[in-house]
Amino acid sequence: MADPALMDALRECVGGSLDAEVGPRPSDLTLRLARTGDLPAAAAVLVGAHSMALATVVATDETATPEGDLKVRYVFEPAAAGAPDRFVTLLISVDAAHPEVPSLTTAIAAANWHEREMRDLFGIVPVGHPDPRSLVVHDGWPQGVFPLRKAFDGSRRVPVEDAPEFPHLAAEGEGVFEIPVGPIHAGIIEPGHFRFSSVGETVLHLDARLFYTHRGLEKRMEGLSPLDAFYIAERICGVCSVAHGLGYCEAIEQIAGVNAPSRARLIRSIALELERLYNHVGDLGNICAGASFHYGTATGARLKERLQQMNERIAGNRFLRGLVIPGGVRLDLPQELLGVLAAALKDTLAGIDGLMGRIEANPSVVDRLDDTGVLRHQAAVDLAVTGVAARASGVDRDARREHPHGAFALPGPPELHVATGSEGDVMARVKVRALEARESIRLIGEFIRRLEPGPLRVALAGPLPGARIGISAIESARGEAVHWLRTDALGRVERYHLRSPSYHNWPAVALAAETAIVPDFPLVNKSFELCYSCTDR
């Protein structure tokens, strides 16, 4: 249970008795706040004196249950390096007839998008939120229709209504230009709209509008069997296939009360590191593209291709889909594949060293990367930024250590060297990324040495227990992803929510871009290397 000082402080702000229980996991705590008005004070206790960070916000429609309400869970986690693996949930009940909650955004910046999302998808209004604009549903979505309410039939298209143009937040003044970019971009990349306000080349403000790839996947998974929904979770994002598949599986296994066998856990972690590796190596090449260093671009692309070809040999799919499955893994790593893997990793390590050597020895490239797109440490903390972007700004957090998963949850896990930087610029992110890629290669070797013969999978017998919650946090290539899942009475998926690392990091890109010039935006953007698809879902 939580420390007594935290409980006392919370008891004080709810004015007396505290309705607390252990859960969803034995190390977690859920506090039910009887009055929604107490939410800001309780949240302030968690993020203030107890230095926790907002991990995710999950709204649910429980109007069909005896309680007949909507609920919102604000999930917090410790923000300190090496803190215990714990989530603290503040749970509030919202009257479905008057769905209003006090907004946390002005005090906790990381709550911004979460609150706008629940306003769009559930009709829960965060009172006092500074931004009245829609986030997930775009122009022409009918008023008063909330797709994640249970009464809404998500299987049909909804007519597009006439709508005024989206009000972008733009700077005004003499000599200020607005530059609209996207949603369809010039390169082969995902869609998003960026509205720059600039004076000359200097960016004054960047208003990013995302959720173009919102596919309604969370709604799509509702009512499906846990296995059917797995194939969707694995495909929310192409380049996070292992991470999201694994996060979903760990949540399911928690609910089922089963433990994946140790050989399966090791293979899962090998896959997770392989995913990080091809992402990081590919991104080092893409950053070179942003800095017009074409040798680096081609080298990064070649190294990434080699890794993806190896993925196909291991998993039958170049994005490692089809390896992880609820209960364990579908495919083994036999000796001959381990040999192929070792050879490819050796070449990759030499390739990374060579590429980084060429980048660092090239003053015209270094000049583009140094001091470009700075994310200050405090901003990274306030926005609960995660992954490479956070670590390059001096935030020492890594979900492999803070929320052990895969092989890190086995007894006596290998040591993890978390790479951090302090400058918070593109160069710092490049360096942290290169160190992490090398660390992934080392870890894969470590996991392979620990492989011992054993079962690959445990059966999830019968339907899952009903009305249970599973929560997991996975360190993907982009940072910590938080999965929250609850089963219905029949053991099917009642609600699934993914807070991807990119979801917390996108607002940081806009901030960092404001320290750069317009032509450097691709470079800044690439150095964060965020996903649209797992943000938008």
Place this chain on the structure above:
Amino acid sequence: MLRILINALRTGVVTTGYPAQPSVPPERFRGAPVFRSGSHLPSPAVCPTGAISEQFDAGHRHVALDLARCVFCGRCAEDPWAGAITMGREFELAARLRDDLRIEVVDDNAAVSATRAAPDLQAERASSEIQRVLGRSLHLRHLDAGSCNACDWELTALLNPVYDVRRLGIDFVASPRHADGVVVTGPVTRNLETAARRTVEAIPEPRLVIAVGACAASGGIVGEGYASAGGVDKVLPVDVYIPGCPPRPEAIIFGILVALGRLDARRATPM
């Protein structure tokens, strides 16, 4: 600079010989599922994307597989159906007509072999207009209509030193106005429908629309819903469908060549 040159020379040529030479996918690769007639095939509920359907005709159970919907997860080829279905390694699956992606099997009669509609040669050959105008060189625009980014990465891979599609006269351009066609990924989300239409309308005629991957070809795992049209052909006419989740780069090259009608020499015998 000198080191860069030395490194480049040491690396040598890494470019694949495909399509002039065949590409053999690795052993574990999951390509088109192979159905065995007369075996006990799974019920449609087994498939997470609804690619398997069944109907009863004259007392026989016909089971059909829609390759456009298939995400090649391999679940239908797992126990207890491992004997009835195996995951083959065929990946050159692109077709001009959606119906050509249907494989049908009679479940309870081994005498009837699996059928996949023979490609309609007339349809298979690109219109003479497209072949005349675009046949030798093709500039494409990528249009992400709500993909998971996997298909997009494979399109990017086409430009890497290994696939280097520029050697085939194929390139990707920044503006639809410079393009001869568009490769679309994703099921066409509601939030992108207008942008997708406008992008395609900006491409001069004659133009090609190529649907890349299961989501674009059929809706894939997304299907039709409040936020998704359920496939490119719900919104725009499609010239070629490329199955896969995602299709491997060679499968996309194959599909582009199908779109151009440049495969006549390679496909003397119908598959």
